[in-house]
Amino acid sequence: MANGQQRAQQNLEAFEVWQATQSDDDFKQIVFKGKLNRIEVAKGVGCGKSALSQNPALRKALKALEDKLRDKGVLPPLTESAKKDADKPKEYDNTVNRKLLDSKRVSALEAENIELKAKVKELEGKLERFGELNETLSEMGFMPR
CATH class of the missing domain: 1.20.1070 (Rhopdopsin 7-helix transmembrane proteins)
Structure with missing residues (x-):
């Protein structure tokens, strides 16, 4: 069984292979809220969705892919507020569940x-x-x- 670093490298390599096999139309099919749908990307790569956010190299590769797709016009450009908040973690709202109930x-x-x-x-x-x-x-x- 592979350790964490080996698994991270395998996921990165699988991502690069998956990315190379996709066309712009394939990417357009999985756009969600201005970004690539993380669940669909994870399915295509064959890894867990959490690997896309927890693996720094994979996260960087995904961001580079999305930036390239924005330059091509496949993905919509980022808004100013999205650019400012890109590196900030989302604030957790513990009242959401109570409001829903x-x-x-x-x-x-x-x-x-x-x-x-x-x-x-x-x-x-x-x-x-x-x-x-x-x-x-x-x-x-x-x-x-």
């Missing part, structure tokens, strides 16, 4: 509220009808026991 809960409660309002309206209609029936029976003297 809250959003789901709010929509479930709104749906339940709509159903209950419809049920109340239906029951108020029945109550009004039976109230009139009760009034009529008491006027006629046929009160139930």
Whole structure:
């Protein structure tokens, strides 16, 4: 079994072979949000997606490929903010999960509220009808026991 450095070198070589076998049209097929889709690249190379970010040589080769494709017009150019933030790690937002759960809960409660309002309206209609029936029976003297 290969150690980490050997595996990293094998992944880099596999990436270079994969890159050489792809045409511009092939690359256009796997563009996602202005970059090459990392999952599709990993599948093509035959490595894990994490290798694309954890292996420095592979990460550099992928960035060089994307820059070359931008120069050719296959990938869209980077925006100014993307250029500034390229080397910065993304800030982790620990409230995202809570916001998602809250959003789901709010929509479930709104749906339940709509159903209950419809049920109340239906029951108020029945109550009004039976109230009139009760009034009529008491006027006629046929009160139930």
